[in-house]
Amino acid sequence: LDLGTGMRRGELLGLKWEDVDLKEGVIRVRRELVRVKDPDTGKGVLIFQEPKSEKGRRSIPLPEWALMALKAHRKRQLEERLALGEAYQDNGLVFATELGTPIEPRNFNRKFYELREKAGLPDNINLHALRHTYATRLLEMNEHPKVVQELLGHSQISVTLDTYSHVLPELK
Numbered sequence: 612l613d614l615g616t617g618m619r620r621g622e623l624l625g626l627k628w629e630d631v632d633l634k635e636g637v638i639r640v641r642r643e644l645v646r647v648k649d650p651d652t653g654k655g656v657l658i659f660q661e662p663k664s665e666k667g668r669r670s671i672p673l674p675e676w677a678l679m680a681l682k683a684h685r686k687r688q689l690e691e692r693l694a695l696g697e698a699y700q701d702n703g704l705v706f707a708t709e710l711g712t713p714i715e716p717r718n719f720n721r722k723f724y725e726l727r728e729k730a731g732l733p734d735n736i737n738l739h740a741l742r743h744t745y746a747t748r749l750l751e752m753n754e755h756p757k758v759v760q761e762l763l764g765h766s767q768i769s770v771t772l773d774t775y776s777h778v779l780p781e782l783k
Contacts, residue, residue, distance in 0.1 A: 612705075613738065615677030617745035617763050620738055621645050622667075624714055625659050627703040633682055636673040640764065643667075644713055657713050667764040681705075746775045 613623060621643035630639045643662060646655045662668050673681070684705070691709065692699045700711040708714055723738045742763070749759045760771040 612677055613741040614745060615674045616671045617742045620716055620719060624706055624716060624719060626705040628705055629703060631681065631705060636678045638671045638673060640667065640669050646716060662764065664766040666766045669761060669764050671762055750775055
């Protein structure tokens with residue numbers, strides 16, 4: 612899903628099924644899962660919060676392959692939920708633990724690295740690289756940089772252009 616939407620890790624982990632329109636093939640980014648320091652205990656806690664900027668709240672169309680994968684994931688998740696019964700804590704999350712609770716971001720990274728190794732991909736590919744690949748592919752397909760900016764949720768076009776403009780051959 613990251614490769615097909617360019618979403619940030621926290622946005623993926625904060626994504627709820629109510630934000631996914633499987634009929635229209637659109638995701639609405641409305642929240643992110645982040646770790647913050649609890650002022651009372653000083654310990655880190657996971658919370659859901661709105662994206663940092665207005666541009667972060669956005670709609671992203673899904674490529675057909677990502678839509679099909681999401682539908683299959685939804686079916687598997689519902690089957691797992693039924694099998695667990697009352698032990699399942701339904702938080703409505705697209706990506707959740709086996710018990711339905713939010714996924715610890717570091718565990719999400721660990722799983723990604725495990726899958727990366729299984730796929731035989733180089734060690735220098737991290738989760739954020741999928742976001743870069745998404746943007747790069749859009750620009751290579753001559754998508755307008757302003758559209759790429761909006762899909763990535765950048766508040767300023769300069770962030771998009773400074774980060775990804777090196778892929779545009781016509782700028783060389």
